[in-house]
Amino acid sequence: MTWTQANMRTDVTDAAVEGGLSPDVEARFARTDLGAERIGVSYQSLAPGVRQSFGHRHGQDEEVYVVVAGSGRVKVDNDLVLLDEWDAIRVAPETMRCFEAGEKGMTFLAFGMHTDDDVELHPGWWAEDD
Secondary structure (H helix, E strand, O other): OOOOOOOOOOOOOOOHHHHHOOOEEEEEEEEHOOOOEEEEEEEEEEEEEEEEEEEEEEOOOOEEEEEEEHHHHHEEEEEEEEEEOOOOEEOOOOOOOOEEEEEEEEEEEEEEEOOOOOOEEEEEOOOOOO
């Protein structure tokens, strides 16, 4: 088949439930549901004031994040970047990142190439005092 379709909210499993992060976090990774071989896409939503519990980086894959609702900020290595609705930010490989929702929450889409076993997770990477 030359195309596939999946609804990000109803067809794709919320990985945050399995990871014990729900209901404050919703994370739906659609690469497998779409049958994509080289690209990944995810839908992620953070409740108001919630910061992701880990930072992460990739060895080879760059990613683009697009805020589709709400606002917040992202820590990218040592920089704090404010994000508003429809802002897009590209993050290069080997760059740490972690997101935090503002007072109305934040929902964003993430797009990137997919390389197996290319993610490195760092629980608690963003210190509470930042």
